[in-house]
Amino acid sequence: MRTKIALREKGVEFEVQEEDLWNKSELLLKSNPVHKKVPVLIHNDTPISESLIQVQYIDETWTDAASFLPTDPQSRATARFWADFADKTISFEGGKKIWGNKKGEEQEKGKKEFLESLKVLEAELGDKSYFGGETFGYVDITLVPFYSWFYALEKCGDFSVEAECPKIVAWGKRCVERNSVAATLPESEKVYQQVLKLRQIFGVE
């Protein structure tokens, strides 16, 4: 999602090839032999792995559109710090502690960890439109895919993200007004239905 949003922000056309992760293609194994993971971005026949490295590559390759990172080194370091924090703390694995458990101690622990990290991000966001200020950028691209999971986490965990982190939710709504994000993020209801299927597979319900 990060890669698609970045490409769409830059107005770059691309083709998507979905992968069956239980039966990975030769192209994937050849393109990312170290991690064997999606996403891989292939540009000029050269594969680039790891979503945040792809976003930086896209930013440095298509320089006509606005940059995702500010120009001064200090603001760049700040953006990299918060992108790294969001990447490490707001994750699929973190979300799974909520939807992958029935009500109880483990799920409560998952909710606590998730909301603690999100509140740190909310404090950093403050009253700005985006993490970098007025410009949608690197930290926003890193975090916003997870916004489409909020509804599923709320339903599974019986809590309200908006009650705990109103500024983050307002930020998410602001991001979704952008074509790049709207065209990329799945509908919240669809994510929830997929999570319900995963809960069945993992025997949570």
Next chain:
Amino acid sequence: MRTKIALREKGVEFEVQEEDLWNKSELLLKSNPVHKKVPVLIHNDTPISESLIQVQYIDETWTDAASFLPTDPQSRATARFWADFADKTISFEGGKKIWGNKKGEEQEKGKKEFLESLKVLEAELGDKSYFGGETFGYVDITLVPFYSWFYALEKCGDFSVEAECPKIVAWGKRCVERNSVAATLPESEKVYQQVLKLRQIFGVE
């Protein structure tokens, strides 16, 4: 160590303030309130956290000396990929699986993981002088501090890194010929003595 090497490569003078990690200073807690971790780089009264973000900051701030990253986006992505790989796989925690265990299954597992990752890096290095080619750069700065641990790991784990990864060891020796690295890395024997103390504290011996 990464931060010191980067500053020395750029010819920047700096002062070091050591931290007692069992009694962290007010300055550390104020400068890195999120992670409360060293190292923190303070420049123009502004704190910057996370060593790899510091290295990028140093590279972008002192631009008179050679850049740590190449200029073309594709080579930059490659450097970022391998720095990320080295950072994640060759770590204090990984080394601890070797020195933090007596001879036995757990230690063998630690050796296997360490050497597997190091061999991936050895394959990427190939016959180049440095990871980026002829220029000492971002991946070298990320990985080389760990070179000072090799001797301690070899002694604790009863194996030879050079027998398994001769090109990596030759690369390490090449790096240590640079003033920036020589002035930063502790002597291997000193690291080993500290590891022996840690083994006593953790009750390994």
